[in-house]
Amino acid sequence: MSLLNQPLDPDDAAALDELQSFRQSIDNIDAALIHLLAERFKATQKVGELKAAHGLPAADPERERRQITRLKALAESASLDPVFAEKWFNFVVAEVIHHHERIASGEEA
Amino acid sequence: MSLLNQPLDPDDAAALDELQSFRQSIDNIDAALIHLLAERFKATQKVGELKAAHGLPAADPERERRQITRLKALAESASLDPVFAEKWFNFVVAEVIHHHERIASGEEA
Structure with missing residues (x-):
């Protein structure tokens, strides 16, 4: 069939x-x-601008660890594979950090 | 500062x-x-089960092309980088196809 x-x-x-x-x-x-x-992305754009204006690094590994722990717990409660949730989050964050670095280097307003 | x-x-x-x-x-x-x-994922899981039961291939490149065109247009209207939207979609679809293949091979119920 x-x-x-x-x-x-x-x-x-x-x-x-x-x-x-x-x-x-x-x-x-x-x-x-x-x-x-x-x-x-609107929110992370604002965060990137604040970080650049105040000399903070684009990445924040401690916050990212807390976010991953929380999102994996949310994923489990929603029956979403927590391993996928973590991979997905890392994918999005990599893009955000790339944007922050561009903002810090003056490539974006 | x-x-x-x-x-x-x-x-x-x-x-x-x-x-x-x-x-x-x-x-x-x-x-x-x-x-x-x-x-x-609940919806794509059902799609995977239907495809496996009826002998359809896990991937559907024609539908994916239509989805990408639509999502890029939605992204542009929402001021989200359409290139990111496409990368993001491809990331999610790769995971879905991986799941479908596991369903078809009988690894998932």
Whole structure:
């Protein structure tokens, strides 16, 4: 039984409908995620400007450790793989630090 | 003027307060992001199960292209770097495909 073979049997047709419904939910969630990421970057942009103006380093490993511990606990309570949550956080923070370094070097206003 | 040199002048003290306020917002946004990611994975888990049951491949490059185009447009309208949005999406999708492959191979229920 494969959706790649035509014609569709009723079971496969129902599966395609269900797939479409899940994809719509994923698209809605992704739109929300993008908008929240935009808000997060607005806040970290401000943090980067403050840090640059007051001579603070772009990275703050102690705060990052606390954030990771907290986010892993939140992930577990939400049934999200905490290892993925940590990898995801590190990915986002790497981008933020890259931005902070650009701000400190005067490349961004 | 550096926050690393004590004592703090009033300007630096105000900056630290402001930094703390932005960090609280970042922590709130991160909690929301983690919970939305958990919902996203619930949906992609269902998609993975459907795909495995109906013999569909784990990856769908055509859909991914459409998603990236859409998310980059959403990012631009929200003043988020569209290049970052694309990198971020690819990071999340790589994890999802990894999960789908595990489902298809029978490692996950």
